[in-house]
Amino acid sequence: MSGSHPHSSTVVERHLSKQQEAMADTEFGAWIDGELRTGGPKRGVQDPVIGCSIVDVPQSDSASVDAAVDAAWEAFEREWEATDARDRSARLFEWAEVLKDHTEELTLLECLDCGKPISQARGEVEGAIDTLEFYASVCRAQRGSEIPGGKNLHLYTTQEPYGVVGGIVPWNYPLWAAAWKLGPALAAGNVVVLKPASDTPLSTVRAAQLSEGVLPDGVLNVLPGSGSSVGQAIAEHDDVRKVSFTGSTDVGSGVMRAAAGRVAPVTLELGGKSPFIVFPDADVQKVVDAVADGIFYSTGEICDAFSRAIVHESIADEFTERFVEKAESYVLGDPLDEETTMGPLTSQSQFETVTEYIETGKQEAELLCGGGTPDDPELADGWYVEPTVFGSVTNQMTVGSEEIFGPVQTIQTFADYEEAIELANDTRYGLAAGIGTERTSLVHQTADDLHAGLVYVNEYGPILPDAPYGGFKQSGFGKDLGIEALEHYQRTKSVYVNLDDPEL
Numbered sequence: 001m002s003g004s005h006p007h008s009s010t011v012v013e014r015h016l017s018k019q020q021e022a023m024a025d026t027e028f029g030a031w032i033d034g035e036l037r038t039g040g041p042k043r044g045v046q047d048p049v050i051g052c053s054i055v056d057v058p059q060s061d062s063a064s065v066d067a068a069v070d071a072a073w074e075a076f077e078r079e080w081e082a083t084d085a086r087d088r089s090a091r092l093f094e095w096a097e098v099l100k101d102h103t104e105e106l107t108l109l110e111c112l113d114c115g116k117p118i119s120q121a122r123g124e125v126e127g128a129i130d131t132l133e134f135y136a137s138v139c140r141a142q143r144g145s146e147i148p149g150g151k152n153l154h155l156y157t158t159q160e161p162y163g164v165v166g167g168i169v170p171w172n173y174p175l176w177a178a179a180w181k182l183g184p185a186l187a188a189g190n191v192v193v194l195k196p197a198s199d200t201p202l203s204t205v206r207a208a209q210l211s212e213g214v215l216p217d218g219v220l221n222v223l224p225g226s227g228s229s230v231g232q233a234i235a236e237h238d239d240v241r242k243v244s245f246t247g248s249t250d251v252g253s254g255v256m257r258a259a260a261g262r263v264a265p266v267t268l269e270l271g272g273k274s275p276f277i278v279f280p281d282a283d284v285q286k287v288v289d290a291v292a293d294g295i296f297y298s299t300g301e302i303c304d305a306f307s308r309a310i311v312h313e314s315i316a317d318e319f320t321e322r323f324v325e326k327a328e329s330y331v332l333g334d335p336l337d338e339e340t341t342m343g344p345l346t347s348q349s350q351f352e353t354v355t356e357y358i359e360t361g362k363q364e365a366e367l368l369c370g371g372g373t374p375d376d377p378e379l380a381d382g383w384y385v386e387p388t389v390f391g392s393v394t395n396q397m398t399v400g401s402e403e404i405f406g407p408v409q410t411i412q413t414f415a416d417y418e419e420a421i422e423l424a425n426d427t428r429y430g431l432a433a434g435i436g437t438e439r440t441s442l443v444h445q446t447a448d449d450l451h452a453g454l455v456y457v458n459e460y461g462p463i464l465p466d467a468p469y470g471g472f473k474q475s476g477f478g479k480d481l482g483i484e485a486l487e488h489y490q491r492t493k494s495v496y497v498n499l500d501d502p503e504l
């Protein structure tokens with residue numbers, strides 16, 4: 001990033017005008033108890049394409065967390081606790097309808113805020129809405145159970161919400177990540193206090209405002225603010241009964257420690273360094289596309305990125321040649337263009353982190369393509385890096401073992417099945433893993449042997465709300481999505497009703 005701002009290029013002009021359009025009808029701040037709170041110091045939210053602030057957002061603090069938690073409990077006790085699944089389902093469907101009417105507005109906010117290509121931003125907004133609709137549907141199909149405990153005993157279980165739950169989400173898929181927490185938590189009967197990432201609060205604050213008149217005041221509270229004040233306050237709050245966190249492993253383990261003090265359960269979705277094993281019989285082009293999609297989607301700022309290609313030595317040359325060709329085919333450009341397939345990184349600090357990893361990679365491995373910033377003058381003000389590929393990588397190298405969270409691929413080779421599995425599992429993470437092969441039996445055996453919570457075969461994604469999503473090892477525990485997530489936001493109660501022998 002250069003310090004100066006030309007204010008002259010087409011891209012800059014276009015962004016300034018789109019920013020105005022996006023801000024026209026909306027004021028940003030905290031959404032607490034059904035109203036916008038705009039007090040507190042402000043923080044500029046950056047447009048990573050042109051490196052200037054879109055809007056200054058008032059920052060919440062720990063006192064705001066206290067206010068939101070109080071309002072949330074009040075809403076829970078006043079009315080939300082008494083709702084049944086049918087009521088909550090209707091409200092969630094209604095909110096989803098309102099969000100659908102605002103899809104383009106939310107897409108524009110997400111695109112400007114994250115620098116995500118607009119087609120991807122739109123897909124994620126639609127994914128967020130689909131997630132809410134999934135939970136609006138499945139909460140009505142939940143069953144309790146009756147347990148045959150004895151003749152004079154009526155023994156059954158029920159599910160209850162926790163009350164106030166806290167959510168803390170990252171900046172790489174802001175609204176979608178928020179919906180992963182809100183959908184199951186609200187459908188299960190909880191009320192929520194959610195903190196978006198400081199870098200990307202806009203879409204989530206706007207979506208909360210769009211719940212006005214649909215969700216009762218206090219049921220959904222969104223507090224933009226820093227991790228160290230708002231995030232920490234949510235994690236530590238005595239009256240927050242469960243915390244669901246998505247972000248880095250270090251911060252996640254801190255959240256777990258904070259919640260441990262009051263024995264509150266946590267769900268943690270953390271980092272990854274996900275391998276993709278390419279077997280000798282793989283359809284090479286299909287797998288090249290899958291792995292590229294897996295590392296270059298969202299500029300590599302994805303937790304389940306396939307950042308390690310582990311390729312059988314017999315096809316390594318062909319795979320590498322085609323992969324480099326594919327990497328070079330990405331269209332770096334203005335995320336507002338439908339044709340753009342790669343935008344900038346989301347923040348300056350992420351740009352610095354990724355650039356540093358690339359420089360380290362140049363020292364320890366073989367740079368096969370990329371490694372710098374694009375020379376298009378229109379992109380000079382943005383936090384862009386080229387799709388980068390390193391060869392001759394080992395698991396001992398920094399770029400082979402640490403999560404980079406950028407468009408940086410490493411390629412290494414293996415000789416036999418055991419070595420492939422050993423290399424793939426040799427990481428502290430276990431979020432996702434990929435398999436490239438045309439043999440069904442190999443798919444099942446490999447899926448069984450991989451230590452990861454998600455396995456993709458011959459593709460990257462999709463991510464459907466229908467299936468549980470989450471990692472093994474230091475990638476976290478508990479699941480987002482699926483029926484499992486709904487259950488994680490509930491507590492099970494066993495009720496023993498001892499019956500007398502009927503007297504006639």
Ligand code: NAP
Nearest residue numbers: 169170197198226227231232247248251269270271272303
């Ligand atoms: P991060 O620093 O852990 O931040 C995540 C969230 O936690 C943000 O809202 C952040 O607030 C907040 N936070 C920071 N410090 C906190 C504290 N002491 N107490 C409570 N909350 C705190 O992660 P990141 O660097 O923004 O995001 C990238 C990481 O997230 C990567 O490791 C990635 O793999 C992981 N991730 C995982 C998944 C998944 O589903 N498994 C999905 C996406 C991302 P601020 O914004 O103010 O810093």
Ligand code: MG
Nearest residue numbers: 197227247248
């Ligand atoms: Mg951070």
